[in-house]
Amino acid sequence: MEQLKIEKMRKFYDTFPYPNRPIFQSPVLLMQLIAHGGFGQAILEENIPLSKEIKCIYENYSEVTWFKRNQMLKYYMRFLKTKFSEEKRILLVGCGTDEPLLFRKLHLENEIIGIDLSKKAIRKAKAKLSFHSYIHRIFSLQKLKKVELLVGNAEMVLKEKALGDFDYIQCFGVLHHQPEPYYLLKSMVDRLNKNALLRLMVYSYHGRKLERRIQKRYAGIWDLFLQRRIFKAKLFTHFFKLRFWQTLNFFGLFSSTFYRFRYLGFGSACVADAFLHPSDPGIPLGDIYDMASSLGLKLIYCEGKLESEGYLLGFDNPDEVWKKIVEADAKQDLLSNPILIFCKV
Ligand SMILES: C[S@@+](CC[C@H](N)C(=O)[O-])C[C@H]1O[C@@H](n2cnc3c(N)ncnc32)[C@H](O)[C@@H]1O
Incomplete structure (x- = not known):
C-alpha cells in the first residue's frame, strides 16, 4: 500500500517536476544564504548576531543597490565558509529540479549528493547544472564541480547504498508527502554525523486543510495511473480546469478563496x-x-510567519518559538511553511 503511494507520487513528479523554473534562471544567492550549512553551524556555535543579520537580509533587499548586494554576498559567504569547511558532506533529500544548483553555488567545493524519486526532476536538475557550469566557466574560467544525483526513494537509497555519513542534510518540502514520514526521518538521522545538521521545511498542517479537501476530490484519478491514456487525459483536463480557476482566483474573482490561494500565482x-x-x-x-x-x-532554530505577529524566529529559544508556531497553526494563524534546523546530539 505504501509502495503504491510512492509510485503515484513518482508519477506525479515525473508529470509536474518541481519547481521547474526555466533553465537559465539562477538562484538569488543573497536571499538563500540561510540554506548554507554555515548558517546552522553559526547558530550551533552561538554566533547569533551574524546569523540574525543573514536571516534579515531579504527584508531590506529591494532597497539595496546591486553593488552593495555583491559586497554583502561576498562578506557573508566568507563568514559562512569559515563555519562550514570544504571537507563537509551535504545530502539533499528530494532535491527536485533546482536545489542541486543552489547548493553547488552556495558550496563550491563541498561534496554534494542529491536524491529524488523522479527521473524527470533529476534530468532537469542535471541540465540546469550543466548550463550554469558553462556560464560559470565563462566568468571564472572554472566549471562548477559535479553534484552526484541519484534517482529513487530516498529511504531505500539511504539504506541500500554505501553513501557514507553527512554533515548537513536538507529535506525541504518532502517529509509531509511521505506515507510514513518517521521512516524517512530515521533513515536521514542514521546518516548524520554527530553534531551534524538537518534542515527541514514542512507544510503547515491546519492551514492546508482546504488544499487537502480539493485533493481528495481528485484522488480517484490516481487509481487510474496504470491506464496511461485515460489517466493522462483525465489528469490534464483537471489540471487545466484548476489552472483556469486559479487564474480567476488570482485576479480576485472568487472572494472566498482569493486570499487563501494568492500564494500560488500562475x-x-x-x-x-x-x-x-x-x-x-x-x-x-x-x-x-x-x-x-x-x-x-535537538532543535537549534525554527521560523514561521504568523498572521497576527509577523515572523517568529527561534534563534535564542527555539523550543518555545516552535510551541508558538504549533499553536498558531492550530488557530490557522500560521501563514508560512515553517523551517526547522536540528542538530544530532
Ligand atoms: C515539493 S518538491 C521539493 C523539491 C525541492 N526540495 C525544493 O524545495 O525545491 C518534493 C520533491 O521530493 C521528491 N520526493 C518525494 N518523496 C521522495 C522520496 N521518498 N525519496 C526521494 N525523493 C522524494 C519529489 O520527487 C519532489 O521532487
Whole structure:
C-alpha cells in the first residue's frame, strides 16, 4: 500500500517536476544564504548576531543597490565558509529540479549528493547544472564541480547504498508527502554525523486543510495511473480546469478563496502541487518535534510567519518559538511553511 503511494507520487513528479523554473534562471544567492550549512553551524556555535543579520537580509533587499548586494554576498559567504569547511558532506533529500544548483553555488567545493524519486526532476536538475557550469566557466574560467544525483526513494537509497555519513542534510518540502514520514526521518538521522545538521521545511498542517479537501476530490484519478491514456487525459483536463480557476482566483474573482490561494500565482507546478497531489496527508506540526526528539535530534532554530505577529524566529529559544508556531497553526494563524534546523546530539 505504501509502495503504491510512492509510485503515484513518482508519477506525479515525473508529470509536474518541481519547481521547474526555466533553465537559465539562477538562484538569488543573497536571499538563500540561510540554506548554507554555515548558517546552522553559526547558530550551533552561538554566533547569533551574524546569523540574525543573514536571516534579515531579504527584508531590506529591494532597497539595496546591486553593488552593495555583491559586497554583502561576498562578506557573508566568507563568514559562512569559515563555519562550514570544504571537507563537509551535504545530502539533499528530494532535491527536485533546482536545489542541486543552489547548493553547488552556495558550496563550491563541498561534496554534494542529491536524491529524488523522479527521473524527470533529476534530468532537469542535471541540465540546469550543466548550463550554469558553462556560464560559470565563462566568468571564472572554472566549471562548477559535479553534484552526484541519484534517482529513487530516498529511504531505500539511504539504506541500500554505501553513501557514507553527512554533515548537513536538507529535506525541504518532502517529509509531509511521505506515507510514513518517521521512516524517512530515521533513515536521514542514521546518516548524520554527530553534531551534524538537518534542515527541514514542512507544510503547515491546519492551514492546508482546504488544499487537502480539493485533493481528495481528485484522488480517484490516481487509481487510474496504470491506464496511461485515460489517466493522462483525465489528469490534464483537471489540471487545466484548476489552472483556469486559479487564474480567476488570482485576479480576485472568487472572494472566498482569493486570499487563501494568492500564494500560488500562475505557476503550473504550484497549482498541481497544491490541488492534484496524490500523497499530501500532511503531518501535525507537534508530531515532528516528538519524532525528531525520539531520534536524538535537538532543535537549534525554527521560523514561521504568523498572521497576527509577523515572523517568529527561534534563534535564542527555539523550543518555545516552535510551541508558538504549533499553536498558531492550530488557530490557522500560521501563514508560512515553517523551517526547522536540528542538530544530532
Ligand atoms: C515539493 S518538491 C521539493 C523539491 C525541492 N526540495 C525544493 O524545495 O525545491 C518534493 C520533491 O521530493 C521528491 N520526493 C518525494 N518523496 C521522495 C522520496 N521518498 N525519496 C526521494 N525523493 C522524494 C519529489 O520527487 C519532489 O521532487
